[in-house]
Amino acid sequence: MESENPERIEVGLKQETQSPIAIVGGGPAGALAGALLAAGGEKVLLFDEKLAWEKPCGGGVTHKTLEQYPFLREAHSEYKAVEDCELISSSGQRARFQLRNPVAIFSRFVLNEMLLERARRAGAELRKERVTRIDGKAGDWLLSTPSGEYRASYVVLAAGARNPFRGQFSKAFAADDLMVTAGYFIPGRCSLMQIQFLKGISGYIWIFPRPDHVSAGIAGKMGETSTAELRRMLERWLADHGFSIEGAQFYSHILPALRPATIEALEVNGEGWALIGDSAGLVDPITGEGLYYALRSAELCAEAVLAGEHARYKARMEEEILPELRLAARVSQRFYNGRVFGESVLERMVALTQRSATCRDLMCDLFAGIQGYRDLRPRLYRSLPAMLAEVLGSKLRGALRIRRPSPSSA
Ligand SMILES: Cc1cc2nc3c(=O)[nH]c(=O)nc-3n(C[C@H](O)[C@H](O)[C@H](O)COP(=O)(O)OP(=O)(O)OC[C@H]3O[C@@H](n4cnc5c(N)ncnc54)[C@H](O)[C@@H]3O)c2cc1C
Missing domain, CATH: 3.50.50.60 (FAD/NAD(P)-binding domain)
Structure with a gap:
């Protein structure tokens, strides 16, 4: 001793x-x-x-966290306040929108x-x-x-x-209670936060812009796939989206994702x-x-x-x-692997976000951390008529645009 x-x-x-x-x-x-x-x-x-x-991390800090710990907000020169956000489904549908309350992205x-x-x-x-x-x-x-x-x-x-x-x-945590992650700290700057959902993976790829670099990563349930495979998927995605990993620092880490x-x-x-x-x-x-x-x-x-x-x-x-x-934890499985009306929950969610301002509002509150899970279902039920009307309106507008001849062709 x-x-x-x-x-x-x-x-x-x-x-x-x-x-x-x-x-x-x-x-x-x-x-x-x-x-x-x-x-x-x-x-x-x-x-x-x-x-x-x-520490391997996206470094994303929500509006709710900044409100609760104002000294973090006071350090605004230390983080990148990101407003531009894009969700991408596994089939490639995209929904881009502005966050009402920016996410603060810190270097850890x-x-x-x-x-x-x-x-x-x-x-x-x-x-x-x-x-x-x-x-x-x-x-x-x-x-x-x-x-x-x-x-x-x-x-x-x-x-x-x-x-x-x-x-x-x-x-000790069981493997079923963990996620594996892999990522790169990529030199350079960007201002768009991107979340790419993936087929067969209970997780996603993220691009989080930081003040002087970009934190890019991928997470999936442990046992679902290997870290090496996640890394390959991320590298492919980065190459396809114009990010070079030359000089970028690789990381991998685990993340608790507890079962109910x-x-x-x-x-x-x-x-x-x-x-x-x-x-x-x-x-x-x-x-x-x-x-x-x-x-x-x-x-x-x-x-x-x-x-x-x-x-x-x-x-x-x-x-x-x-x-x-x-x-x-109870909803997680349905979120990543569930289906609604014959389509995956995530495809529907991205499509809805793309077409409905009410859904984008909800997304903004989820990203801000001010919309909890416990009162999400009542809000969804309340907003559903508005969301459906907006989707219908957007589809009609799309159809009219296709049918209406342009002035030049007329
Ligand atoms: C890839 C990845 C991306 C993430 N992105 C986000 C995100 O964007 N936003 C978000 O909110 N959360 C994110 N998270 C989760 C977030 O990183 C963690 O929840 C957070 O870091 C937890 O903080 P902590 O203090 O509990 O643990 P940690 O941050 O892990 O800190 C633990 C500390 O303990 C020290 N330590 C460990 N063992 C010992 C020892 N034996 N003796 C002395 N020191 C020791 C380590 O050095 C470390 O500094 C992410 C996690 C990962 C893995």
């Missing part, structure tokens, strides 16, 4: 007397939890093996650095070390890193989707520990959005810890976040 490094021993002893909270992982979840806990007067020791880094290095700096300023102690073991029990944890050992009273696991500790506190039963049994905290962000599996299984959930779970966890009512974290998650994710 003793470290040869005197500084480490001193830090360890100091923490023993002051019962620090250890946060493992300094991504958005860990960094925000660190900032809030330190600002609330807790002694916080935050470990990240890399600290700020370009910039986002993580900003959040870690807030934690540092709030008084959290940041350590660029990889945690290799967590032993002990509530009130007396021992965390090992290659350069020392640290005692902690409480452990917040925020180490992302790929970490060996999840299984120690709760159940897994969300039902989800444990987010226990005696002396809590899981937040991707470590807890808090990602929208349809869209892959995880940044909002990482930040919000960190906030709810920190509030519960600061109030000394640790069980409140799970209760707040049950009230606010888990019902949405549960519903998304």
Whole structure:
């Protein structure tokens, strides 16, 4: 248990007397939890093996997230606010529209650095070390890193989707609860955000413009196809759409996409520990959005810890976040593989978006994160007559344009 490094021993002893909270992982979840806990007067020791880094991610942050965390909006020079959006179905139908509330697209290095700096300023102690073991029990944890050992009273696991500790506190993710992703950070600029749906893949290709490069990626359910095949599909698509991957950096990563039963049994905290962000599996299984959930779970966890009512974290998650994710998990299969009136849901959705202003309105709210899944069905029922009328109108206009002779031919 003793470290040869005197500084480490001193830090360890100091923490023993002051019962620090250890946060493992300094991504958005860990960094925000660190900032809030330190600002609330807790002694916080935050470990990240890399600290700020370009984590494989689209970096898309919704309007809802910017509203909830205004300091992100204040960093507007650090992200690209994207308004132009295009959905492409697997058959090649396209729906292009303007978002009412732009999506803010961050480089993850910039986002993580900003959040870690807030934690540092709030008084959290940041350590660029990889945690290799967590032993002990509530009130007396021992965390090992290659350069020392640290005692902690409480452990917040925020180490992302790929970490060996999840299984120690709760159940490790099964392959069916994960998505695989592959992508490129491509030098150059563009301003159109594109989402391409794919036949036979429960996921999509995305093109997310960032301030000084483009984040392009592809995601699919683990087991549905291999990472190598996803990479090939993405490369083909990029080549067909005029993106060159010369000099682009490749990445691949996993992403939680929990099944309904897994969300039902989800444990987010226990005696002396809590899981937040991707470590807890808090990602929208349809869209892959995880940044909002990482930040919000960190906030709810920190509030519960600061109030000394640790069980409140799970209760707040049950009230606010888990019902949405549960519903998304139930709908996900139908969204990607279902059919309506003999056509795939996705083809219908893109066609509707192309032809109906009411549907585009709804899309804008979905992209902004302000339209939840729980009240989506009533809104769809309410809007259906308007959408159908708009589709009919658009078809009629199309037919008239075809039949009406042009002035020159007349
Ligand atoms: C390809 C891809 C694209 C995505 N695009 C989007 C998007 O556009 N919008 C969106 O909202 N979400 C997106 N997501 C999801 C989003 O990236 C995650 O939900 C988010 O990063 C979760 O934050 P986190 O802090 O929980 O985990 P992470 O961001 O993964 O952070 C975990 C941190 O823990 C550190 N760590 C891990 N193990 C250890 C250890 N043993 N010791 C010390 N440190 C450790 C890592 O270095 C890392 O910094 C995407 C995910 C992927 C994979």
